[in-house]
Amino acid sequence: MIYFDSVSKTYPDGTTALDAVTLSVKQGEFVSIVGHSGAGKTTLVKLLLGEDHPTSGSVSFDSVNLKKIKAKDVPKLRRRIGVIFQDFRLLPNKTAYENVAFAMEVAGKSDEEIASDVPHVLELVDLTKKMWNFPRQLSGGELQRVAIARAIVNHPDLIIADEPTGNLDPINTYEIVQILKKINDMGTTVILTTHNKGVVEALGKRVITMDHGRITRDDSMGKYAL
């Protein structure tokens, strides 16, 4: 489903973020990518979202080379990928409901679908009571759950969670990981970047370890090995 073919990325200032990375992820997999800050995790995510292009090599999503995708088709790609960030990235002037609904609106869903799916997905992340709250009225864990709801509402093929638990306490971290696991159990591919040892070990899924832009380990039943 996802294929990185000897991808390198060098930024204009000379830093090499990725160095000949080759990696493939199959449909339905749950892959954790671990590594220190600056190991290249975030660059990997950016390339996958089409936010940036590799300096050499190619990134394919469902056999489509992302470099060849037209600017106007990038939004369509992004609607097939749900993204969750460490800093939540919710729209501050929209309520929890509206943030989730926005993702459906941009995907061209009808008002009826939105009215039925949004409450449902918010119930899934246990936020029914705070549906009409603005982001500033929610706690970190709640914000991340809104972000997850937004990421999954369009039934994406892939969920990318970039350090989703970085700003959360252990209890919220556990909850978020459980939700991600549940999403994966329903068949969605999940890519999780983290440097939280507990998270990776609790999952017991495939772990890719990165260091200085290279993959140093790739274990199918991985442990956190840094």
Add this chain to the structure above:
Amino acid sequence: MLWTTLKRIIKAGFISFWRNGSVSLSAVFVMIIALSMIASTLLITAFLGTTLKDLQDKIDINIYIDTKASESAIMDLKKQLETLPEVKTVVYTSREQVLENFRTRHENDHRIIQALDEIGNNPLPATLAVKAREPSQYVGIANFLSNKSELSTGSTLSIVSKVNYEDNKDSIESLSKLIVGVKKFGSIITAIMIGISILITFNTIRLAIFIARDEIGVMRLVGGSNEYIRGPFVVEGILYGLVSAFLTLILFYPITYWLKNTTQVFYGGVDLLHYFVANFVQIFLIIVLSGIALGAVSSYLAVRKYLTSK
């Protein structure tokens, strides 16, 4: 689908306008200033226009007809003058009418009336008041009058006893220069004012959208197309324009009322209030449409900056 998208964009624009209250408020205030500049320009142009028109109307050449001239000869001359392309109107005032006017003008001056009564017959000549289309054309008309021998003063055939162009020549010339100068000055001021108001509005809206640049990034990440992201900002810009246009128009009523009283002191009453009320529909359209256009175009351009990079 298109309708649904449009409805969502408009709704999002309204909600954003309302929820970003402080940003909207400051944008509206700045746009009121910008639109007031446009409105003032309109009023100043109108003020100059009426003033100049009044001045122009006051310029004319009077041809004093020999008292012995027959009515038909005068009408003949009038017709000839009217065929000139430069001539706008020729107004004939008969001797009797001139006398009548003279009497009314001096009705409170008993000595003059008395003197007039003593003379017995009417000493005043009939006049043809000639108005040109442009002040600069009086020279041509005056030349025409002096070149035609039967018309020129002194000729035995002439029925013209005097043309007052030479007397007024200097003032006519300086006045026409003034008019041309003021018109030029007026259009330069208009261009500057409109330029400044466009810049002010554009920068304000750019700032408002700069505040929302992270949101634009998030919308892109979630998969929003450029049009869908841009739409609500453009709607918001239009709302800034609409609200500030209405407030500007409301503000201008008391302003012109106040100006009416002030301008009457130094000029015979250019009633800006009257102009404002009489041309309200036109001013309304100009201000509202400028507001909408300024808001929409500024938003469109300001958002573009955050949409072009991938």
